[in-house]
Amino acid sequence: MSEEQSIPDVMIVMMNPGYNNPKNPQEEFQEGIIEIIPDITLKAIISLMEDDQVQQKYSMNWCRIINLSDYEHPNIDKFIQKFDYYCDIYDDTHSLFSDERKQEFDEIFLVSPSSIVILAWGNNPQMADLRTKAYETVQDKIKQYNNKVFGWFFQPDEKHQKLCWRYSYQRAFKQYNYQAQKCKKY
Structure with missing residues (x-):
């Protein structure tokens, strides 16, 4: 894979890996890439990337998702309980x-001037220090910052929130890099 191919169109930082599973668990990992069965959150990301309005502005072929922590649990409540x-x-x-993993970060968190960076890591208070550290680490790679330090989750629960969420992300994709924000009720 060339360096240009290793730079994603979209870089997303999230809290927890969720329910994604390898499509073929016996398959060997090749260059850190594995095909997965997407969960609801990943399906929302795919849907946004495939949206016609977004595709008119950007050619999005792939995204890289990085989690705040290596610790993972499919149940977010249990993840938070065990996080400390x-x-x-x-x-x-x-x-x-973390400072100790700076070299690894520099090798993984690759963005170009046209890459979109999404900080969608929730607002749980237990994660506040880690979100702040992550933001401090990535802030020089973000073109535009909207004065809110913490992003929001990618999977809205209610139908009106889903419409608002999708519209907000479409609008943001038309501008510059941004940070995910919570949708408000109409």
Whole structure:
């Protein structure tokens, strides 16, 4: 894979890997890429990337999703419950955004001037320090910042939120890099 091919069109930082599973669990990993069965959140990202209005402005072929922590659990409540315990065991090296993993971060968090960076990592108070550290690590790679430090989750629950969410992301894609924001009720 050439360096140009290794730079994603969209870089997304999220809190937790969720329910994604390998399409073929026995398959060998090749260059860190594996085909997966997408969960609801990933399906929302795919839908947005394939949206006609977004595609008119950008040619989006692939995105890279990075999580705030290496610790993963498909149930977000259990993830949050065990997060502090996990942090105590591994200090901050469980995160790609730790100072100790700067070289690894520089090799993985590749963006070009046309890349879109989405910080969609929720607003759970237990994750505040890690979100702040992650933002400090990526802020020089973000073109536009809207004065809100914390992004919001990619999977809205209610129908009106889904419409608002999609419109907000479409609008943001038409501008510059942005940070995900919570949709408000109409």
